[in-house]
Amino acid sequence: MEGMAPEPGPAMMIVRLRRGIVGETRRVCHLVPASAQAIPAELRALCGEVLQRVQADLLDGLRGMPCDRCLALSTRSLRLERAS
Numbered sequence: 001m002e003g004m005a006p007e008p009g010p011a012m013m014i015v016r017l018r019r020g021i022v023g024e025t026r027r028v029c030h031l032v033p034a035s036a037q038a039i040p041a042e043l044r045a046l047c048g049e050v051l052q053r054v055q056a057d058l059l060d061g062l063r064g065m066p067c068d069r070c071l072a073l074s075t076r077s078l079r080l081e082r083a084s
Contacts, residue, residue, distance in 0.1 A: 010034070012074070014059040015043055021055045029062055031070040046073040 011034035016027050030045035039058070043051045047069035 013039075013043070014062060015045070015051055015056045016059065016064065017051060017055055018057050028065045028067040029059060029070075030067045031074050046070045 013032045013034050014029050015032050016029045019027070021027075030043075030047065030049055030051065032043045032045050032051075039053060041053050043053060043056060045051065045067065047067055049067070
């Protein structure tokens with residue numbers, strides 16, 4: 001359907017552990033499904049990683065290295081359309 005934008009997928013938060021919690025190579029940006037309620041104390045990323053809210057930074061965009069597993073799993077919800 002020409003000119004129509006695809007439906008948006010589920011809302012996601014971008015989260016990573018704060019500096020000093022883990023080494024820099026483990027501070028990857030995880031994708032966490034957003035909730036309509038308050039941000040919970042435990043954040044479960046698409047990859048299965050559980051981050052404690054008090055140890056995590058909520059980012060307003062991708063910074064640094066993304067979590068490969070979160071990115072791969074997030075593509076399952078994408079609808080790809082063939083170009084004509």
